[in-house]
Amino acid sequence: MEIRLKNITKRYGDSFGIEHFNLVIPNGSFTSFLGPSGCGKTTVLRMISGLEVPDSGEIFFGDKCVFSSEKKINIPAEKRNLGFVFQDFALWPHLSVFENVAFGLRAKKQTNNLKEQVGKALASVRLENYGERYPSQLSGGQQQRVAFARAVAGNPQCLLFDEPLSALDAVLREEMRSEIKILTKSMGITSVFVTHDQLEAMSMSDAVVIMNQGKIEQIGTPEEIYHTPATKFTADFIGKFNYISENEMFRPEAASFLPQEESIACKTKVISVQFLGNSYELGLDAGGRRWTVLSQTRYSANDEVAVYINRDKILSLN
Numbered sequence: 185m186e187i188r189l190k191n192i193t194k195r196y197g198d199s200f201g202i203e204h205f206n207l208v209i210p211n212g213s214f215t216s217f218l219g220p221s222g223c224g225k226t227t228v229l230r231m232i233s234g235l236e237v238p239d240s241g242e243i244f245f246g247d248k249c250v251f252s253s254e255k256k257i258n259i260p261a262e263k264r265n266l267g268f269v270f271q272d273f274a275l276w277p278h279l280s281v282f283e284n285v286a287f288g289l290r291a292k293k294q295t296n297n298l299k300e301q302v303g304k305a306l307a308s309v310r311l312e313n314y315g316e317r318y319p320s321q322l323s324g325g326q327q328q329r330v331a332f333a334r335a336v337a338g339n340p341q342c343l344l345f346d347e348p349l350s351a352l353d354a355v356l357r358e359e360m361r362s363e364i365k366i367l368t369k370s371m372g373i374t375s376v377f378v379t380h381d382q383l384e385a386m387s388m389s390d391a392v393v394i395m396n397q398g399k400i401e402q403i404g405t406p407e408e409i410y411h412t413p414a415t416k417f418t419a420d421f422i423g424k425f426n427y428i429s430e431n432e433m434f435r436p437e438a439a440s441f442l443p444q445e446e447s448i449a450c451k452t453k454v455i456s457v458q459f460l461g462n463s464y465e466l467g468l469d470a471g472g473r474r475w476t477v478l479s480q481t482r483y484s485a486n487d488e489v490a491v492y493i494n495r496d497k498i499l500s501l502n
């Protein structure tokens with residue numbers, strides 16, 4: 185289902201506002217909202233869900249208007265047919281896994297074939313044999329899977345995720361990233377994923393919406409956002425960037441240690457060396473600027489190193 189936000193505004197006091205927010209989330213896509221804490225990601229997600237009411241604007245699900253300030257339309261959250269996955273899982277501790285997944289279906293009185301619906305949702309996350317357990321008897325990853333099963337039970341038109349992986353440890357987080365992506369893609373379900381973690385957004389999404397202080401900075405594929413950031417904010421937020429001048433910069437992988445055609449040579453001094461497994465990350469002093477580059481060989485602190493930067497890979501931003 186395509187989701188369209190037209191001219192949405194929402195204000196909290198004098199300090200924070202979402203102004204004229206326009207966005208199309210294509211049917212079946214996995215779209216992330218990425219931005220620092222407090223930039224308004226959750227607020228926009230909650231407005232899509234119906235848990236928060238915009239001050240003005242319109243929201244469409246496909247051709248259907250679910251919110252319009254002008255036309256006084258506001259379809260309540262429970263009638264928008266969405267699945268929600270939260271950061272803290274929000275499972276009921278006193279209910280079994282089966283009952284946690286059945287909860288929303290019971291609330292919406294969709295109890296025809298309840299066993300089958302819950303069974304199917306649990307099977308999608310490979311927890312079909314865990315129905316009798318309680319949340320406290322599950323690992324963090326299994327709890328997150330139950331939360332996912334609960335969100336997809338009842339066949340929602342769209343899934344909304346609000347930082348669902350932040351509570352997991354690093355290894356599990358990576359595992360769940362690909363699991364969520366595979367699951368949502370195999371279901372063909374439109375997914376909106378809120379995160380402040382750029383790796384998460386870049387690795388999972390078809391499209392990334394970069395947000396800053398209630399506004400959209402840039403919308404693009406992860407590759408577009410990474411290679412052609414439209415603003416300094418995006419450039420700095422996504423990955424590492426090295427400044428050559430006030431508004432010229434390059435990514436660590438654009439530098440090499442061998443003279444190249446069409447490249448700029450710079451004298452630098454090694455400040456720090458970190459072994460990353462497949463390469464070394466060097467911290468360099470380049471005439472007073474601090475750079476990060478990758479190297480296949482180990483250097484030592486205070487080594488003088490010439491760095492060659494491919495001209496084609498230098499970005500100019502204003």
Ligand SMILES: Nc1ncnc2c1ncn2[C@@H]1O[C@H](COP(=O)(O)OP(=O)(O)O)[C@@H](O)[C@H]1O
Binds near residue numbers: 196223226227
């Ligand atoms: N119910 C509310 N009342 C007042 N201010 C709020 C409310 N919800 C969010 N805010 C404010 O709106 C801003 C954006 O919040 P939020 O959407 O939660 O950001 P994010 O999810 O990107 O961290 C913050 O400054 C927050 O304090």
Ligand SMILES: [Mg+2]
Binds near residue numbers: 225226227
């Ligand atoms: Mg949030």
